[in-house]
Amino acid sequence: MYERHGIIMTVGVYAISTGENRRAELQNMVMQTLAKHKEITQVHGFYFFEKENRISVDVVPDISVHDEASLSSTLTSEIKALVPDYEVTIVIDHNYSA
DSSP: OOHHHHHOOOOOOOOOOOOHHHHHHHHHHHHHHHHTTTTTTEEEEEETTTTTEEEEEEEETOOOOOOOHHHHHHHHHHHHHHOOEEEEEEEEOOOOOO
């Protein structure tokens, strides 16, 4: 892909937290909140950094989203309202297959 199109591709494997623990609780809460957004086609890469009180999650918006900064700000605010003691980072990924 790189030699032909100049595109570097990566593959990720993402785990889902299970059981009764803070990580699973946070992941479930964040995923449910993000699932309410029709303009998001995929959510992955949930990271919980317990010692740093930080959460990061990757989202893939559909092609109707033209203002990614606004989407990121909205999502960050919604999640931050649920977990005010945590730093929240939304990473916008892209789907170029469409």
